[in-house]
Ligand code: FES
C-alpha cells in the first residue's frame with residue numbers, strides 16, 4: 001500500500017511494502033543516502049531523522065508510521081551547509097570517518113530547537129543515543145556549544 | 155584508470171596534464187620500469203591539482219595530510235587540491251609486505267617524502283618553464299598561490315599557462331625542497347578537506363553506491379565459525395532474484411536490500427558440522443593457560459639466558475594476563491558493489507586492503523589484474539577490518555548469478571559482529587627478576603594463543619617472530635640484557651585480523667600492567683621506575699615527563715576510591731604515554747580523566763593528531779572496560795551494539811593531549827594512541843584498590 005508523507009518539504013509517496021523501515025525507503029527507494037544504517041535495532045542513532053521535528057531511529061520505524069507526517073533528513077537541513085549546527089560542525093572540524101555524523105547533527109538540531117542553551121547534562125541526555133566509533137564526542141560537545149553560541153549571537 | 159609510463163602517451167591521453175608518479179625509495183629501484191602507474195600527482199591544463207593517493211580515507215585524516223604536503227611544496231592553496239584513491243595496487247605502491255593497503259599507520263609517514271618529491275619536481279619544471287619564457291634565471295623565481303612569481307619585476311605566471319611546456323621537461327631526480335618556513339599548512343591544525351561533504355550527507359561511502367540497474371544482496375553466513383554449507387533450498391526464498399552460494403553461506407539477491415535481508419533471514423540452509431561446534435570461551439581460555447606452563451616454546455626474541463637467570467634468582471615477580479577476542483564494529487558495515495563480465499570486473503568499495511581485494515577478485519573471476527578495477531569510496535571506519543576481501547568475492551559471485559548486473563552486498567551489523575576476523579584472544583605469563591640495584595635483571599614473556607601472522611600467507615614470519623603477534627614485547631626497552639619472548643601456539647576457530655594497533659594492543663597491556671607490578675615489588679613509584687629504566691631514551695622520557703607534569707602525578711586525588719595509573723607504549727614508530735584517573739564506583743572503574751603525551755616526530759596536522767589521540771583513548775576504553783566477543787557453541791555470543799557496548803558520549807572522560815616533538819623520525823599516528831589506555835586504567839584500578847585485575851575487560855574481572 002502506498003504511503004504519503006512530506007520529506008524535506010516535498011510531498012513523496014512510497015510504494016514498497018508499508019512495513020519497510022523508513023531508513024530503507026529513504027536510502028533505496030527515494031535515493032537519499034545521507035541517513036545511515038548502523039545497527040538496525042535502535043541502538044546506534046546513525047539513522048536518526050526528524051519526524052515532525054522529533055528525532056527518531058528510522059531503522060526501527062515502519063514507513064506507514066510516518067504517513068501524513070513531516071520527515072527531515074540531513075539533505076533537507078540547509079541549502080549550503082549554513083544551518084548553525086553545520087556551521088559549528090565545520091568550525092570545530094568534528095567528523096573523522098563521518099559516517100555517524102548525519103545522526104549526530106540531526107539529533108543536535110532537535111536538542112537545540114528544544115533547549116537553545118544546553119548544559120553538559122542536556123547534551124549527554126540528548127546525544128547518548130548516537131554512537132561514534134571514531135570517538136569524535138569531545139568535538140561534538142564543543143560544536144553543540146558553538147552552535148548554541150552562534151544562535152545566541154544571531 | 156591505469157596510465158602507461160611513457161611520456162608521449164601521457165600527453166596524448168591527458169591533454170598535456172603534468173603527471174608525476176609517487177615512488178617509494180628503496181622500492182623504486184626494483185621497479186625501475188613499471189608497466190603501470192597508479193599513484194601520482196596530476197596538474198590539469200587548467201591548473202587543478204589532483205592527488206591520486208595510494209591511501210584510503212577512513213577517518214584518520216590522511217587525505218587532508220596529503221593535500222597539505224602537496225599544497226605546501228607545490229605552492230598552491232589547499233582548497234584547490236583534490237584527493238582520490240588509486241584504482242589498482244601497482245607494484246611501486248606496495249609497501250613492506252607487498253601491499254597497497256591503508257594500514258600500519260603508514261598513511262603519512264610512508265608517503266610524506268614521495269609526495270614532497272613529486273610536488274618539488276612539478277614546481278621545478280613549472281619554474282623552469284617560466285624562467286625560459288621570461289628569459290630570467292630560475293633562481294630568481296618563487297611560487298605562490300598557484301603561480302610562478304618574479305619578485306624583481308613583479309611578474310606572475312599562473313601554473314595553467316606553464317603546464318604544457320613543463321610537461322615536456324625532464325623531471326629532476328633530486329629536486330630541491332622548499333624551506334620549511336615557507337609552509338602554510340604542514341605543522342598547523344588545518345581543517346579537514348572532507349568536512350564539508352561529511353556534514354551535509356553528500357560524502358559517498360561504500361554502502362551508498364548507486365549503479366544503473368543495480369540489485370541488492372544480503373548474506374546468510376554460518377553462525378559457527380568456519381562451517382561449510384551442506385545444503386541450501388532456494389525455494390525457501392520466494393521472490394529472490396537469485397540465491398547464490400558463497401563460501402560459508404549464501405547471498406540472496408533482490409530488488410531492495412530490505413527485501414533481500416528478509417529473504418536471507420528466512421532462507422532454509424544447513425551447514426556441515428565442525429570439530430568446534432560445542433566450543434566455548436572457557437575451553438579456549440583453559441587451552442591457552444595450559445600453554446603458559448609448557449616448558450619451552452619457539453623463541454621470537456632471545457638474548458642471553460633469561461630463563462636460567464630467572465630460575466636462579468631470589469626475587470622473581472610473576473603474573474598471568476588474558477585478553478578476549480575483540481571486533482571492529484566500523485560504523486559503516488562491510489559492503490561491496492560489483493559488476494562483472496567475462497572480460498572485466500569493477501568493484502565499488504570502502505576498502506583499506508587494495509592488494510587483498512585484488513587477489514580475492516583475481517581468484518573469484520579468473521581475470522588478470524589489469525582487467526580489475528577497484529573504485530574506492532570513503533570508509534565509514536576501518537580499524538583493520540576493511541583490509542579483507544570476502545565481501546568482494548560475495549558481490550562478484552552475486553553479480554555473476556544475475557548475468558552480470560551490478561549487485562551491492564551489504565552485511566548487517568549482526569553479520570559484522572559474528573563473522574570473525576577478530577583481534578585475537580591471548581594469554582601471557584610475565585616473569586622478571588630484580589637486581590640489587592632495584593632494576594629488572596632478566597625478563598621472560600611467554601605468550602600462549604593464536605599466531606595471527608599464519609593467517610596471512612604473504613606475511614613472512616621470520617625466525618618465529620611475527621609482527622602480527624609480537625609487537626611491543628619484541629622491542630621492549632626495559633631490559634637490554636637477558637630477555638626471552640616465546641609463543642606457544644593455540645589454534646582458535648574464528649579467523650583473526652588486524653584490529654587498531656594489532657598486537658601492540660594486547661602486548662602493551664601485558665607489558666605495562668606487568669611493569670607496574672615489578673615497580674610495586676621493588677617498592678618504587680611506577681612512573682619513577684619507568685623513567686629509571688628508560689633514561690637513555692629521549693622520546694620515552696619526554697612523553698613520560700609530559701604526563702607526569704600535566705596530570706600532577708603524586709598530587710592528592712579527589713577521594714579515597716580514586717587511583718592514578720601510568721603506561722607508556724612505543725608502537726608504529728611513535729611513543730605515547732598516558733595517565734588515567736579512575737574512581738571506583740560499586741566495585742567498577744569509572745575513568746574520569748586521561749592525560750596523553752605523544753611524540754611522532756613531525757606532526758603534519760596537529761589538529762588531526764589530537765583527534766586521533768582522543769579517538770584512540772575512547773576506542774580503547776570500550777574493550778578496557780567491558781567490550782568482548784565470547785564464544786558459546788562455536789559461535790559468537792554477541793551480535794550487535796547491545797552486546798558490544800562501545801562508549802557513548804555521556805561516558806567519555808576528560809582527555810588532555812600534549813603533542814611533543816623530540817626530533818625523532820616521523821612516526822605513525824592512527825594506532826599508537828590506543829595501546830597505553832587499557833594498562834593505564836588497570837594500573838589506576840590497582841592504585842585505587844590495592845588489587846590487580848589481570849584479565850580484560852576490567853569491569854568483569
Ligand atoms: S541503524 Fe537505526 S539506530 Fe542504528
Ligand code: FES
Nearest residue numbers: 097098132133134
Ligand atoms: S566520525 Fe566515524 S563513526 Fe563518528
